[in-house]
Amino acid sequence: xxxxxxxxxxxxxxxxxxxxxxxxxxxxxxxxxxxxxxxxxxxxxxxxxxxxxxxxxxxxxxxxxxxxxxxxxxxxxxxxxxxxxxxxxxxxxxxxxxxxxxxxxxxxxxxxxxxxxxxxxxxxxxxxxxxxxxxxxxxxxxxxxxxxxxxxxxxxxxxxxxxxxxxxxxxxxxxxxxxxxxxxxxxxxxxxxxxxxxxxxxxxxxxxxxxxxxxxxxxxxxxxxxxxxxxxxxxxxxxxxxxxxxxxxxxxxxxxxxxxxxxxxxxxxxxxxxxxxxxxxxxxxxxxxxxxxxxxxxxxxxxxxxxxxxxxxxxxxxxxxxxxxxxxxxxxxxxxxxxxxxxxxxxxxxxxxxxxxxxxxxxxxxxxxxxxxxxxxxxxxxxxxxxxxxxxxxxxxxxxxxxxxxxxxxxxxxxxxxxxxxxxxxxxxxxxxxxxxxxxxxxxxxxxxxxxxxxxxxxxxxxxxxxxxxxxxxxxxxxxxxxxxxxxxxxxxxxxxxxxxxxxxxxxxxxxxxxxxxxxxxxxxxxxxxxxxxxxxxxxxxxxxxxxxxxxxxxxxxxxxxxxxxxxxxxxxxxxxxxxxxxxxxxxxxxxxxxxxxxxxxxxxxxxxxxxxxxxxxxxxxxxxxxxxxxxxxxxxxxxxxxxxxxxxxxxxxxxxxxxxxxxxxxxxxxxxxxxxxxxxxxxxxxxxxxxxxxxxxxxxxxxxxxxxxxxxxxxxxxxxxxxxxxxxxxxxxxxxxxxxxxxxxxxxxxxxxxxxxxxxxxxxxxxxxxxxxxxxxxxxxxxxxxxxxxx
Amino acid sequence: xxxxxxxxxxxxxxxxxxxxxxxxxxxxxxxxxxxxxxxxxxxxxxxxxxxxxxxxxxxxxxxxxxxxxxxxxxxxxxxxxxxxxxxxxxxxxxxxxxxxxxxxxxxxxxxxxxxxxxxxxxxxxxxxxxxxxxxxxxxxxxxxxxxxxxxxxxxxx
Ligand code: FES
Ligand code: FES
Numbered sequence: 001x002x003x004x005x006x007x008x009x010x011x012x013x014x015x016x017x018x019x020x021x022x023x024x025x026x027x028x029x030x031x032x033x034x035x036x037x038x039x040x041x042x043x044x045x046x047x048x049x050x051x052x053x054x055x056x057x058x059x060x061x062x063x064x065x066x067x068x069x070x071x072x073x074x075x076x077x078x079x080x081x082x083x084x085x086x087x088x089x090x091x092x093x094x095x096x097x098x099x100x101x102x103x104x105x106x107x108x109x110x111x112x113x114x115x116x117x118x119x120x121x122x123x124x125x126x127x128x129x130x131x132x133x134x135x136x137x138x139x140x141x142x143x144x145x146x147x148x149x150x151x152x153x154x155x156x157x158x159x160x161x162x163x164x165x166x167x168x169x170x171x172x173x174x175x176x177x178x179x180x181x182x183x184x185x186x187x188x189x190x191x192x193x194x195x196x197x198x199x200x201x202x203x204x205x206x207x208x209x210x211x212x213x214x215x216x217x218x219x220x221x222x223x224x225x226x227x228x229x230x231x232x233x234x235x236x237x238x239x240x241x242x243x244x245x246x247x248x249x250x251x252x253x254x255x256x257x258x259x260x261x262x263x264x265x266x267x268x269x270x271x272x273x274x275x276x277x278x279x280x281x282x283x284x285x286x287x288x289x290x291x292x293x294x295x296x297x298x299x300x301x302x303x304x305x306x307x308x309x310x311x312x313x314x315x316x317x318x319x320x321x322x323x324x325x326x327x328x329x330x331x332x333x334x335x336x337x338x339x340x341x342x343x344x345x346x347x348x349x350x351x352x353x354x355x356x357x358x359x360x361x362x363x364x365x366x367x368x369x370x371x372x373x374x375x376x377x378x379x380x381x382x383x384x385x386x387x388x389x390x391x392x393x394x395x396x397x398x399x400x401x402x403x404x405x406x407x408x409x410x411x412x413x414x415x416x417x418x419x420x421x422x423x424x425x426x427x428x429x430x431x432x433x434x435x436x437x438x439x440x441x442x443x444x445x446x447x448x449x450x451x452x453x454x455x456x457x458x459x460x461x462x463x464x465x466x467x468x469x470x471x472x473x474x475x476x477x478x479x480x481x482x483x484x485x486x487x488x489x490x491x492x493x494x495x496x497x498x499x500x501x502x503x504x505x506x507x508x509x510x511x512x513x514x515x516x517x518x519x520x521x522x523x524x525x526x527x528x529x530x531x532x533x534x535x536x537x538x539x540x541x542x543x544x545x546x547x548x549x550x551x552x553x554x555x556x557x558x559x560x561x562x563x564x565x566x567x568x569x570x571x572x573x574x575x576x577x578x579x580x581x582x583x584x585x586x587x588x589x590x591x592x593x594x595x596x597x598x599x600x601x602x603x604x605x606x607x608x609x610x611x612x613x614x615x616x617x618x619x620x621x622x623x624x625x626x627x628x629x630x631x632x633x634x635x636x637x638x639x640x641x642x643x644x645x646x647x648x649x650x651x652x653x654x655x656x657x658x659x660x661x662x663x664x665x666x667x668x669x670x671x672x673x674x675x676x677x678x679x680x681x682x683x684x685x686x687x688x689x690x691x692x693x694x695x696x697x698x699x700x701x702x703x704x705x706x707x708x709x710x711x712x713x714x715x716x717x718x719x720x721x722x723x724x725x726x727x728x729x730x731x732x733x734x735x736x737x738x739x740x741x742x743x744x745x746x747x748x749x750x751x752x753x754x755x756x757x758x759x760x761x762x763x764x765x766x767x768x769x770x771x772x773x774x775x776x777x778x779x780x781x782x783x784x785x786x787x788x789x790x791x792x
Numbered sequence: 793x794x795x796x797x798x799x800x801x802x803x804x805x806x807x808x809x810x811x812x813x814x815x816x817x818x819x820x821x822x823x824x825x826x827x828x829x830x831x832x833x834x835x836x837x838x839x840x841x842x843x844x845x846x847x848x849x850x851x852x853x854x855x856x857x858x859x860x861x862x863x864x865x866x867x868x869x870x871x872x873x874x875x876x877x878x879x880x881x882x883x884x885x886x887x888x889x890x891x892x893x894x895x896x897x898x899x900x901x902x903x904x905x906x907x908x909x910x911x912x913x914x915x916x917x918x919x920x921x922x923x924x925x926x927x928x929x930x931x932x933x934x935x936x937x938x939x940x941x942x943x944x945x946x947x948x949x
Pocket of ligand 2: 210260261504891892893894896897898928929930931932
């Protein structure tokens with residue numbers, strides 16, 4: 001008798017399915033694809049930050065041999081506004097509002113010819129007064145960035161929370177506003193024994209995906225459009241392309257080749273994408289348009305720069321009383337997702353800890369700067385930077401231990417916050433105590449305070465920060481669902497067609513794992529198809545750390561349906577009741593003993609080649625049990641929430657201002673670990689991305705011009721600079737999560753800047769409210785603090 | 793449009809000829825003329841290491857090298873490591889250690905690691921970190937990349 005023991009894939013260290021081909025250089029990214037007859041597209045961008053276009057002369061470019069098309073706004077009268085704010089046309093005809101603005105595009109036989117053609121295009125500008133300081137944007141008499149009458153936006157079903165400003169708002173350079181309140185902050189303030197009030201300044205950083213942006217557009221003989229695109233939201237994209245191009249969405253197919261990094265950058269539609277389609281249409285040839293790295297720095301989105309004022313109060317015993325938060329978001333010239341980060345920011349303000357009274361306001365203003373998109377963490381890095389510094393500051397002012405202060409105000413499972421978020425599982429307290437214990441936080445914290453006044457060039461310190469983030473999707477659109485189609489062939493090989501895109505985060509592997517777990521199959525029995533809108537069912541997209549949770553539940557549902565079918569058939573064949581049967585190791589087994597009764601492949605064939613011939617194919621659509629927020633931004637927007645605490649240990653060189661990250665101890669409530677290898681990788685990568693945000697990275701934008709569009713001057717963290725990492729998982733087994741898991745993709749980047757700020761303060765006694773902590777900034781802050789009358 | 797030259801070199805052990813514009817980079821030649829796309833462009837100015845290849849035994853940013861300078865040289869790209877024992881070991885270690893996320897930086901790092909391990913067969917982790925400091929990775933935080941190189945450096949791997 002062959003016995004198959006029960007085994008599980010959950011929690012194991014599982015190599016990514018796509019890793020072998022990536023490690024051997026065989027993976028074809030969009031940059032590596034070429035279609036027969038393909039032309040090369042290039043875009044001419046504005047050389048001014050704010051100007052009227054007086055004249056564009058493309059005649060010389062058109063005359064260049066090898067040039068197939070030169071397009072300006074005048075050549076595409078059918079173009080429609082795009083993006084979250086619908087406040088820009090792909091090709092700008094009247095006016096440019098930032099240095100990235102697209103003025104003309106060329107399709108040519110080669111990149112070189114396309115570049116040569118761009119150089120032949122003559123543009124005459126009439127400069128307008130530039131507006132590059134967001135604070136100036138609201139002043140009366142400020143230049144108006146959007147004074148145009150854009151064609152009316154086409155009907156758009158996606159809910160536009162914190163709806164984009166209308167023409168009247170644009171007159172005042174207001175792109176969006178957000179207001180949220182709970183309780184009465186005046187009451188909270190009256191109850192406070194201590195109030196702290198500070199301004200925080202958050203800078204520009206950008207995604208720096210190693211694979212630059214690119215797209216290939218091709219029209220087929222029947223006029224159908226195929227796009228090879230790196231988008232993270234293929235189905236929303238399809239719809240948007242249809243609107244912009246005035247096409248039937250059914251005639252648009254999006255194929256997603258593997259992507260060289262996403263991190264939120266590919267969540268909106270950007271002008272280069274429809275421009276490439278215009279070129280393909282004009283030439284009736286496939287057109288490939290790929291950015292240079294410099295172009296990627298200049299013309300892809302940034303993280304949202306924010307000026308933030310936070311007022312927080314507490315009672316003597318450390319109980320939080322109120323918070324007011326006002327932010328000024330520099331929207332840049334156009335509105336993308338960056339303007340909507342208040343959604344997430346207000347959750348941290350209102351619900352990371354229990355705060356009875358809260359008030360939140362954001363104004364996002366137009367300037368002539370680059371515009372911000374979504375970026376891993378989505379506003380939460382900025383909000384957490386302020387909130388967690390205030391937790392330390394309040395604790396210090398009250399003479400309390402910062403850990404105790406946090407534990408006192410931390411959320412518990414079962415709580416519903418005034419904003420309406422329901423924490424069915426919540427591991428915050430465990431995260432706090434685990435990270436503190438593992439990092440020896442208490443001893444180090446006190447030792448550092450004692451050492452602050454002692455002489456010595458190198459100062460060590462520890463700082464902690466916690467975070468709350470959606471971990472079960474986010475109901476921003478009418479549906480937050482994901483579809484799955486599953487088929488099993490005659491040889492028990494399974495094809496999983498899922499709407500959930502793989503962007504390097506490892507979702508493909510986790511989904512395969514979840515399905516195999518249900519069906520008792522080895523991982524190599526699965527092919528995942530996740531990259532073609534003509535095949536895969538709808539999904540809202542890769543954002544909000546949702547893919548494992550939503551795509552996972554969808555896949556599990558489809559697998560369970562298949563299992564039911566299989567077991568019913570097996571029961572008939574074996575004469576045993578279904579409950580006594582199980583699927584293990586590719587076999588039907590007796591549940592109690594593990595005795596293998598028949599191979600799954602054999603069962604499937606007998607089902608297929610019977611007189612009632614049947615194949616096992618199932619479909620499932622999973623919609624999480626979350627809710628849209630109401631007009632006041634209240635509602636349980638996610639099916640689960642993720643928590644984390646990170647403790648950062650730094651060494652500050654007080655003579656140079658250099659901050660070295662020594663160690664990061666991270667405790668994350670991830671619901672449950674599905675793939676240990678994958679989740680560690682997500683967290684390590686997030687920590688280092690957070691380290692870059694805190695210490696090394698800054699996109700320097702001066703007078704609307706990006707001054708450091710290259711890796712030479714935009715400093716990414718390199719291998720020798722990473723801290724030691726000690727990662728702990730808090731498994732709260734979320735009831736709604738797939739096998740108990742919650743989303744984790746964004747979480748690890750969120751706490752780093754805040755924890756680093758607290759660590760620097762612990763080491764030196766000096767608190768810095770502005771990022772990044774470059775040597776110069778830290779040095780100046782330390783010296784200001786030492787100078788008579790200086791503030792810290 | 794531009795002036796072209798025919799050159800000959802050894803690519804992954806195979807004698808190869810290519811006709812290239814004089815201003816073309818070795819990276820562009822590999823990707824566009826020869827058609828080997830495992831070597832990646834991510835900056836074009838020697839800052840990221842995605843385009844790393846081995847030229848006459850030295851690891852080189854192919855984006856900074858003219859194609860015509862490949863004349864008479866011996867080039868190894870990621871595609872050539874499939875049949876190299878250390879290269880193969882590295883690739884396996886990268887997979888097993890979870891060192892690959894989006895994978896865009898991976899070929900360059902594998903090539904760099906192969907070159908570097910040959911000169912430093914018994915490295916410490918800190919040495920490995922230095923050995924790949926010229927390679928940027930935006931996804932992994934480098935920990936698992938170092939794990940993989942360490943694993944490949946062990947004889948039992
Ligand atoms: S592409 Fe050559 S170093 Fe970046
Ligand atoms: S794995 Fe994505 S850049 Fe390294």
